[in-house]
Amino acid sequence: MGLRNWLSRPMRGHHLGVEDLTRGDEGVPLSKRRKWALTTIDSAPFQVWVVIVAGIGFLTDAFGLFALNVVTPMIGYVYWPHNVDDDDVPTVPQSIKTGMMCATLAGTMLGQIAFGFGADVLGRRKMYGMELVIIIVGTMLMIMSSNGERNSMAVGGWLITWRAIMGLGIGADYPLSAVITAEFAPRRYRARMLSWVFFAQPIGQLLANVLSLAAVEGFKSQITDELLSCPNNDGGACIRAIDRLWRLVIGIGIIPAVIALGFRFTIPESPRYKLDVLRNVRTTFEDTRDFFGANELDPEGGEMDELTSPTAPAVNTSRRSSTSEIGLDEVIDSDSDSEHDFNPTPNNNQSLSQPSVPLPPGDPNFVPPLASWADAKQYFIVEGNWLYLLGTSLSWLFLDFAFYGLGLSSPEIVRHIWRDPNLPRAHVFTSLRDNSLNTLVMVSIGACIGGAAMIKVIKYASPKVIQFWGFLVLFVLFIVTGSAWTKLLESSRSGLIVLYVLSQIAFNLGPNVTTFIIPAEIFPTRYRCTAHGIAAASGKLGSWLVQIFLAFAFKGGEKNTNEQFDWEKRNFGHVLQVMSAFMMAGAATTWWMVPETRDRDNRSRTLEELSGGRKVLEELNKKRVDEEEEGE
Numbered sequence: 001m002g003l004r005n006w007l008s009r010p011m012r013g014h015h016l017g018v019e020d021l022t023r024g025d026e027g028v029p030l031s032k033r034r035k036w037a038l039t040t041i042d043s044a045p046f047q048v049w050v051v052i053v054a055g056i057g058f059l060t061d062a063f064g065l066f067a068l069n070v071v072t073p074m075i076g077y078v079y080w081p082h083n084v085d086d087d088d089v090p091t092v093p094q095s096i097k098t099g100m101m102c103a104t105l106a107g108t109m110l111g112q113i114a115f116g117f118g119a120d121v122l123g124r125r126k127m128y129g130m131e132l133v134i135i136i137v138g139t140m141l142m143i144m145s146s147n148g149e150r151n152s153m154a155v156g157g158w159l160i161t162w163r164a165i166m167g168l169g170i171g172a173d174y175p176l177s178a179v180i181t182a183e184f185a186p187r188r189y190r191a192r193m194l195s196w197v198f199f200a201q202p203i204g205q206l207l208a209n210v211l212s213l214a215a216v217e218g219f220k221s222q223i224t225d226e227l228l229s230c231p232n233n234d235g236g237a238c239i240r241a242i243d244r245l246w247r248l249v250i251g252i253g254i255i256p257a258v259i260a261l262g263f264r265f266t267i268p269e270s271p272r273y274k275l276d277v278l279r280n281v282r283t284t285f286e287d288t289r290d291f292f293g294a295n296e297l298d299p300e301g302g303e304m305d306e307l308t309s310p311t312a313p314a315v316n317t318s319r320r321s322s323t324s325e326i327g328l329d330e331v332i333d334s335d336s337d338s339e340h341d342f343n344p345t346p347n348n349n350q351s352l353s354q355p356s357v358p359l360p361p362g363d364p365n366f367v368p369p370l371a372s373w374a375d376a377k378q379y380f381i382v383e384g385n386w387l388y389l390l391g392t393s394l395s396w397l398f399l400d401f402a403f404y405g406l407g408l409s410s411p412e413i414v415r416h417i418w419r420d421p422n423l424p425r426a427h428v429f430t431s432l433r434d435n436s437l438n439t440l441v442m443v444s445i446g447a448c449i450g451g452a453a454m455i456k457v458i459k460y461a462s463p464k465v466i467q468f469w470g471f472l473v474l475f476v477l478f479i480v481t482g483s484a485w486t487k488l489l490e491s492s493r494s495g496l497i498v499l500y501v502l503s504q505i506a507f508n509l510g511p512n513v514t515t516f517i518i519p520a521e522i523f524p525t526r527y528r529c530t531a532h533g534i535a536a537a538s539g540k541l542g543s544w545l546v547q548i549f550l551a552f553a554f555k556g557g558e559k560n561t562n563e564q565f566d567w568e569k570r571n572f573g574h575v576l577q578v579m580s581a582f583m584m585a586g587a588a589t590t591w592w593m594v595p596e597t598r599d600r601d602n603r604s605r606t607l608e609e610l611s612g613g614r615k616v617l618e619e620l621n622k623k624r625v626d627e628e629e630e631g632e
């Protein structure tokens with residue numbers, strides 16, 4: 001959908017101008033409307049504006065999350081000038097640094113679960129956009145944090161609090177953006193659209209480093225490059241410059257959030273949510289026609305397959321109908337005519353047109369049951385789909401233990417790799433500039449290369465296959481780098497940099513993207529956002545655990561700062577070895593507990609087929625094997 005069509009579509013169910021009262025679709029049977037809507041969605045072209053709307057918000061999330069890397073050293077110079085490291089360079093106390101990271105990740109976990117559940121109960125559209133409002137408010141409050149007049153407040157407490165609020169909004173975007181993209185995506189483009197949305201994360205990282213580098217250069221004349229900390233005899237000019245600098249870097253993240261906000265508040269409700277949860281087939285039929293510019297459906301015309309064939313010409317209809325965004329309290333009264341009413345059977349698993357005939361797996365006319373505790377028990381426990389939820393959750397946890405361990409801790413890692421102990425420590429300006437530049441080289445470039453390659457590779461390999469081999473490649477990289485850490489640190493720092501960049505490529509050409517994609521595909525509409533939120537929160541649990549692990553488990557005891565730095569530098573290779581064990585666990589989990597989302601011809605299955613769970617997928621695979629045996 002182009003920008004022109006997006007802006008001209010119905011707004012809250014109403015077109016501009018005079019309503020067309022001669023639509024001619026009143027006689028279309030309910031079952032045909034449902035099948036037509038699903039077939040139209042799956043045969044539509046690539047939905048560019050869905051990707052843009054979801055991607056801009058995801059870019060904002062990544063920018064806010066990883067900008068913490070570049071501003072943390074700046075905050076140390078301003079608010080903790082007397083808390084110095086081994087070279088008398090001011091630094092944020094470890095407790096505050098760990099507190100900000102963990103508060104962000106804890107807020108992210110809460111947002112993922114709460115908004116995921118809310119989107120399943122209240123609807124995707126009612127929740128979408130609220131997370132950006134939270135991010136904007138949290139960001140504005142964070143950049144106003146201070147110690148107060150004569151240190152009447154503690155800036156560390158405010159920073160931790162507002163980072164938790166920002167984390168809440170960041171976490172909410174994961175299940176909402178993934179599920180909305182998946183439910184609007186045509187079948188053949190679904191994985192690519194999700195990959196494009198997730199590609200906004202490395203772009204957000206890149207922008208955080210590029211903009212911070214540009215901002216540091218812009219304040220060059222006001223920041224000393226002759227001392228290790230800001231001088232006391234310049235009237236506070238250096239400290240004021242750095243204080244403005246970190247607020248500017250964080251505050252820039254508001255701009256894409258505001259841009260995305262308008263689009264998110266105008267996006268229509270997910271058609272699959274309307275069909276499967278709201279049970280409003282009439283308005284889904286109309287919204288699908290309006291949104292995708294699809295052909296009219298003639299109630300007295302030919303067969304459904306002919307009308308919805310992917311080879312049929314896509315003619316934009318000139319006759320539009322009024323639509324409505326139906327809330328939960330309006331569903332019962334919305335289709336009062338018997339012709340449009342939907343009265344599900346007790347089990348809700350019969351065809352609308354032939355209620356007594358069993359439907360084949362993935363049939364568009366199959367109407368799933370509504371969410372309930374009894375249905376959740378049936379789907380997850382009795383039918384064994386808990387295995388898929390556990391598999392996607394553990395895979396994400398194992399991944400994020402390493403990804404965020406290296407990503408959010410990159411200032412310390414960059415410091416170990418780039419700093420030559422034989423040279424004096426860089427002064428304030430050079431230190432801030434090098435922090436942004438070195439992180440840009442080691443993290444952002446590799447992440448962007450991997451993410452861009454993923455968009456291409458996902459066309460030829462399934463997410464499960466990519467995830468499995470991605471974990472194995474990361475296992476090898478971490479084992480090699482961890483085992484050779486000390487020798488490479490002494491003899492070949494460029495070799496360490498190359499291995500670190502390769503690991504960032506492997507993350508984004510592998511499980512960092514697929515753990516986002518798979519949970520958005522394999523669960524039924526009524527539980528899709530909740531399940532994705534649980535899986536994503538499990539990942540953030542892993543990232544939370546690794547921050548605690550890095551902050552406390554690898555401390556060398558009661559040592560002075562010089563001894564501590566040397567101890568960390570010598571033993572960081574063991575951290576990578578521990579991470580390699582998590583990568584092997586991720587590969588095993590993917591192999592045994594994550595389902596395949598494509599058929600044997602590498603074609604993506606429909607969401608209706610995948611939402612049937614283990615029982616349906618096993619039946620489909622068995623049917624395919626039987627057909628191949630008969631063909632032989």
